[in-house]
Amino acid sequence: MSGEDVLDTRGSLCPQPILDLAKRLSQVPVGTVVCVVSDDAAFPFDLEAWCAGHRHEFLGCTTQGHDHTGHVKKSHE
Amino acid sequence: MGNHSSPDGERVRAVGMLSGGLDSTLALALMREQDIDVVGVNFSTGFCLTDHHQKVHREGTDPKKLRNGALKIGADFEVPVEIIDIADEYMNVVKYPRYGYGTHVNPCVDCRILMMTRAREFMEKIGAQFVFTGEVLSQRPKSQHRDALRTISIQSGLSDRLVRPLSARLLAPTWPERAGLLDREKLMGFHGRDRNPQFELARRFGIEEWEQPAGGCCFLTDANYAVKVFDMFEHTDRDTVTRDDMLLCKVGRHFRLDANAKVIVGRFPEEDAFLKNFGGARPRLSAVDHKGSLALLEGEVSPETLSRAARIAARYCAGKRDAEVRVRIDHAGTEQVLEVPPYQPEECEAWILR
Numbered sequence: 172m173s174g175e176d177v178l179d180t181r182g183s184l185c186p187q188p189i190l191d192l193a194k195r196l197s198q199v200p201v202g203t204v205v206c207v208v209s210d211d212a213a214f215p216f217d218l219e220a221w222c223a224g225h226r227h228e229f230l231g232c233t234t235q236g237h238d239h240t241g242h243v244k245k246s247h248e
Numbered sequence: 249m250g251n252h253s254s255p256d257g258e259r260v261r262a263v264g265m266l267s268g269g270l271d272s273t274l275a276l277a278l279m280r281e282q283d284i285d286v287v288g289v290n291f292s293t294g295f296c297l298t299d300h301h302q303k304v305h306r307e308g309t310d311p312k313k314l315r316n317g318a319l320k321i322g323a324d325f326e327v328p329v330e331i332i333d334i335a336d337e338y339m340n341v342v343k344y345p346r347y348g349y350g351t352h353v354n355p356c357v358d359c360r361i362l363m364m365t366r367a368r369e370f371m372e373k374i375g376a377q378f379v380f381t382g383e384v385l386s387q388r389p390k391s392q393h394r395d396a397l398r399t400i401s402i403q404s405g406l407s408d409r410l411v412r413p414l415s416a417r418l419l420a421p422t423w424p425e426r427a428g429l430l431d432r433e434k435l436m437g438f439h440g441r442d443r444n445p446q447f448e449l450a451r452r453f454g455i456e457e458w459e460q461p462a463g464g465c466c467f468l469t470d471a472n473y474a475v476k477v478f479d480m481f482e483h484t485d486r487d488t489v490t491r492d493d494m495l496l497c498k499v500g501r502h503f504r505l506d507a508n509a510k511v512i513v514g515r516f517p518e519e520d521a522f523l524k525n526f527g528g529a530r531p532r533l534s535a536v537d538h539k540g541s542l543a544l545l546e547g548e549v550s551p552e553t554l555s556r557a558a559r560i561a562a563r564y565c566a567g568k569r570d571a572e573v574r575v576r577i578d579h580a581g582t583e584q585v586l587e588v589p590p591y592q593p594e595e596c597e598a599w600i601l602r
Contacts, residue, residue, distance in 0.1 A: 185315075186292045186331040187333075189316070189331055193330075193331075212309070212311040213311050213312070213314035213315040216311065216320070217319050220316070220319035220323035223323035223326065224288070224319065224323050224326065224327055224328045225328045225329075226328070
């Protein structure tokens with residue numbers, strides 16, 4: 172597996188975190204795990220849904236306070 | 249079952265404009281029923297109610313209610329959904345709609361033309377054959393009567409590559425139908441505002457969850473919001489109106505003091521925080537000795553307007569029945585305190601925009 176890439180989107184609200192993630196995934200090789208941090212309340216739901224639609228692997232999302240940290244593995248080009 | 253490959257043998261691919269509402273969900277279901285390969289698009293205009301509720305996130309709000317409905321539908325149908333940010337160019341549509349406004353400040357025809365133009369560009373980029381939407385003939389008075397649908401098709405450059413599956417049988421056959429890519433008989437003939445046919449179709453597809461109708465989730469169709477925006481257009485050079493100016497019209501009570509000055513007062517703590525974040529260089533006022541709302545003064549800053557704004561801020565604090573209230577004013581890096589008598593409710597009633 173390639174290394175983890177961290178994307179901190181705190182301060183921006185939907186859809187920006189998802190737009191940022193889509194852009195980052197387009198720039199990294201297949202197999203890369205991108206870690207996305209967001210303080211958007213709906214982010215865990217949007218992230219999982221976006222991954223399901225785009226068929227990237229959703230590895231989970233944890234919450235601490237207002238911050239959500241999600242992990243996504245790029246599954247295809 | 250309709251054909252699911254084009255005459256040259258490639259799988260038929262379409263771009264679906266998805267809001268997460270019932271109509272676009274049903275349109276998607278009808279396309280998937282005909283085995284069309286769908287890529288969804290969802291536009292971020294900056295005027296979606298959900299976006300706003302995220303920005304003014306009241307404690308206790310179920311975060312599930314804030315999620316993006318189009319992404320959820322995409323996940324349910326295993327369809328990728330591209331989010332396209334059109335917020336910047338959308339400002340011009342709102343300020344200068346070629347086809348005018350609907351009942352409020354909703355430039356629905358121009359809005360649809362912009363979105364469908366971007367959908368067409370996306371269709372061309374990914375090599376899809378057509379675009380479909382959840383529009384229903386005559387469901388909405390401004391943008392869904394027959395002439396408006398035709399105008400939108402033509403002005404977006406999509407012409408007969410734009411399919412409305414829910415009303416297709418009442419409309420002229422589109423290119424995908426004529427080319428045999430879509431079975432017209434499996435499309436619908438819905439018309440008007442009655443939603444029962446949609447509910448019945450939803451039951452047939454087993455669809456149980458959807459967001460409220462798209463038109464109902466757009467701030468621009470809100471009567472109170474329109475009053476504030478039109479007031480701003482009347483008293484400001486429309487060219488200079490920014491996205492943040494438009495955002496500020498979404499929150500608080502607005503008091504039009506005169507042609508040159510307006511005061512905005514938060515109604516709950518989250519709105520106060522919003523005003524603080526998006527207030528820019530406007531003077532901020534709040535009571536010194538009492539809990540109360542944040543107020544912004546917009547427009548002319550003078551001793552008189554500051555005093556009147558302070559009296560309004562005093563009216564919306566816990567000391568509103570005191571003879572005098574101390575109000576702090578933060579402006580341009582300086583701070584001053586005014587001691588003012590709070591306005592009585594009837595004194596500022598006439599200035600409220602609603």
